[in-house]
Amino acid sequence: MIYYFNLEDETWDHIRNYKENSEDDDYEDDAAEIAEEEEEEEEDDDDDDLDEDEDEAEEEVAIGTRRRGLHRTDKKRFIKRIRGPPGVVIPSGRSRHAACLTEDGxxxxxxxGITADGVSNEMYLYEFATRxxxxxxxxxxxxxxxxxxxxxKVWAFGGLGKNQDRVAEVAWYDIGTDSVGSALIVSSLPKPSSFGTHYYGSGGIGKMIDAVVPGSTAAFGRIQSSISALxxxxxxxxxxxxxxxxxxxGYVWYHMTSANNxxxxxxxxxxxMVEERLSHVLRLDLSYLGYTADKKDLSDAPAxxxxxxxxxxxxxxxxxxxxEIKAIKGTRRPPLSCSLDELVESGEYAISEPIPVHMMILWARWPHFRRIMSSEMQEFHxxxxxxxxPxxxxxxxxxxxxxDSIExxxxxxVTGLLILANVYDLPRLRQLCIEAxxxxxxxxxxxxxxVWQRAVQxxxxxxxxxxxxxxxxxxGQIVRTPSFAELSKEQLIALCNETDEQSRIVLYRDHQPSINISRKEKAENDLVLEEDDENDEDEDEDEGV
Known part of the structure; x- marks a missing residue:
């Protein structure tokens, strides 16, 4: 039975009976008729073999079970028998293996995968044209x-090895040179956890998405979920x-697929979890998370x-x-609670010089401008x-x-445009800002x-x-920046509240106050410190920073 999930209405369905809307008591009759047709066609195939070369692969109907959703008038046969000269390679039966198509399909x-002999390292290629x-x-x-x-190149990710250990390396097979390579990727940026359940999917041309969700065991404690791109x-x-x-x-996720970002x-x-069921679906829009498969299409300026x-x-x-468009002079954003006249009267803000524009462009590209002009407000006249x-x-x-670019x-x-994109409901501009x-x-x-302050706004x-x-x-470096010193009390509290309740500082240094002393006193103190270090060497080894 084949099931499919409709992403539009988020419902499951399955391919129905061989003869659509047939009753259960018709199954045996249909199966007998199918088997009879198969025997007849096999006899015809045997007769044809006498006139053909042994190297030519033949087609045989092998539909031995009911195929749902196909009508009796369908003459196309979906299952083929692979035949060829003596010694032709046919892979042994296996489970939990990986499969994909080449770039040209x-x-x-x-x-x-797992075969009767254990975990296999074999890779096979099947040619559709020659079967x-x-x-x-x-x-x-x-x-x-x-x-x-x-x-x-054929790229392999994740999975388990012969000893049921998680494979950490990325391996590849070069189809052109018939060579194999692998690499353990080390990055200064946070990379996916070694534990948890890893699901891989396409992240666009030349990229793979690795989604880590909590596994079914709590042996390793809390697993931090993440989504990364390679x-x-x-x-x-x-x-x-x-x-x-x-x-x-709160959920156990069994499968993942990627489509349309x-x-x-x-x-x-x-x-x-009385029995495993795919009863719930979670859809994540990668563009909402700031990831776009085709980056070039989103950021390039007009040629x-x-x-x-x-x-x-x-x-x-x-x-x-x-x-013409006017705005507020300077880089400081005025409070939203004040009107334009109140801002000017306060003396803290002033109106900028006008920017000449074309109405046709703004009408076509800016819904807010189009609404103002359509209502024939004061700005229209x-x-x-x-x-x-600003x-x-x-x-x-x-x-x-x-x-159509922010390059x-x-x-x-960019962060200012992100605010304006949400104010004026410009989804494409918002996407470009998030991507940047x-x-x-x-x-x-x-x-x-x-970035944090603007994202809050x-x-x-x-x-x-x-x-x-x-x-x-x-x-340690953030708290020494001028931006941190300019944070208000409310902003500092809001930033600290971004942490989890169980968060704690795991590395710190106990600074000693600096004291101005003479050069002679410093030399004497250094000598005393050296003597103390020699006498307390064993104790110092047990102390940590």
């Missing part, structure tokens, strides 16, 4: 692993989302000679403009709009309307607090969490 590859197997080739001795093909070209890990237990906790998990609640490039040129030269946001953010927002923007501008922050390494010791919990985790991992 003409061959299927199977690897490893012939080739192999075996020695590859990884694994089962429950995942393989994929990229750059004419670049097969550079062999670098990049975290997509860390500490994502809130998504996976989404991860789909199937499982059931921990409280109803020279295109319509977008020419329109952007008219904007830069202020040619044929019929509207004055051909002028003033926005209570002028630098607003100018970058207008440039995005022309370029070249600073971290201050998470995939271009914009979260550093000098920018982490800025934009109500972007994922970015907020990423920036907070960076602060915690580099706490």
């Amino acid at each position: 003409t061959r299927m590859i199977i690897s490893g 012939k197997w080739s192999g075996p080739r020695s590859f990884v001795s694994s089962y429950d692993h995942t393989i994929t093909v990229y750059d004419n 670049d097969l070209k550079s062999l670098n890990w990049s975290p997509v989302m860390e500490d994502c237990d809130d998504y996976f906790s 989404h991860l789909v998990f199937f499982g059931q609640p921990e409280s109803s 020279v000679g295109t319509l977008g490039y020419d329109l952007y040129g008219h904007f830069l030269r202020a040619e044929m403009c019929d509207f 004055s051909r002028s709009l003033c926005i209570s946001e 002028i630098g953010w607003v100018r970058r927002l207008i440039e995005f309307m022309y370029r 070249g923007n600073s971290i201050d501008e 922050i998470t995939q271009q390494g914009l979260i550093t010791n000098s920018t982490a607090l800025l 934009a109500e972007e919990s994922i970015i907020c969490r990423k920036a907070a985790l960076h602060c915690f991992r580099n706490w």
Whole structure:
């Protein structure tokens, strides 16, 4: 029986009976008719063999059980018998192996698995055109692993080895050179946990997604869930989302698949584990987490000679403009509780010089602008709009309307655009900002607090969490930055509340106060310290920092 899951309405269904809507008492009659047809066609095949070469593979109907969803009028046969000259290779039966297609879809590859002889390291290639197997080739001795093909190489991830130990290395087989290699990837960035249950899926061309969810055993304590991406070209890990237990906790997940930049998990609640059932589904949009499979499509500016490039040129030269946009001078964002007139009257804020724009572009690209013009408000008649946001953010927002890109923007501008994207409901701009922050390494010791503060204002919990985790991992350096000194009491409390209740500082240094002493006194103290070190050497070895 074949089951399929509809991602649109999130329902399970299965392929129905061989003859659709047939009754159960018709099963035996249908099976007998199918078997009779098979015998007749086998006799015809034997007659044809007398006139054909032995090297030619023949086709045989081998439908011995009911096939659901197929009508009696369907003449296409789905199951073939693999035949060929003496000595043709046919893989032995196995379970828990891995399989994938080559990049051109003409061959299927199977690897490893458990056979009658134990854990296999064999890899076979099946050619669909000739219906012939080739192999075996020695590859990884694994089962429950995942393989994929990229750059004419077969890549193997995860799984268990002969001793039921988790395979930590990434292995590959070069189809062109018939060579095998492996690597243990070491990264300064957080990488997936060695424990827990690992699920692998495609992360786009040349990338693999590794999702770690808690395993079925608590022998190793709490397993931190995470989602990471491996670049097969550079062999670098990049975290997509860390500490994502809130998504996976309370359930046992048995399967995962990836499609259209989404991860789909199937499982059931921990409280109803009388029998295993795929009763619940979890869908994670990787773009919401800041990961995009096709990064080039999202960030590149218009090419020279295109319509977008020419329109952007008219904007830069202020040619044929019929509207103007004003904003707030400076880089400080004004409070949202004050009106524009109140901000100006306070004397703390001033209106910037106007930015000439084209109404047609903003009408097509900016829903907020289109609503204002459609209602024929004051801005419609004055051909002028003033926005209570920093002028630098607003100018970058207008440039995005022309370029459809945020390439070249600073971290201050990107985080500002992230706020504006949520204010004006611009999903594409939001996606570009999240991608830039998470995939271009914009979260550093000098920018982490800025990213965290802006993510709080934009109500972007994922970015907020990423920036907070960076602060915690580099706490000693973060607290010495000017940005940390400028935090208000409320902001400092909010940042500390990003930690778990069980969090604690695991490494610290007990600093001694510095005292100004003379050069002679310093020499005498150094001599005394050396004598103390020699006398207390054994005790010092037992002390820790």
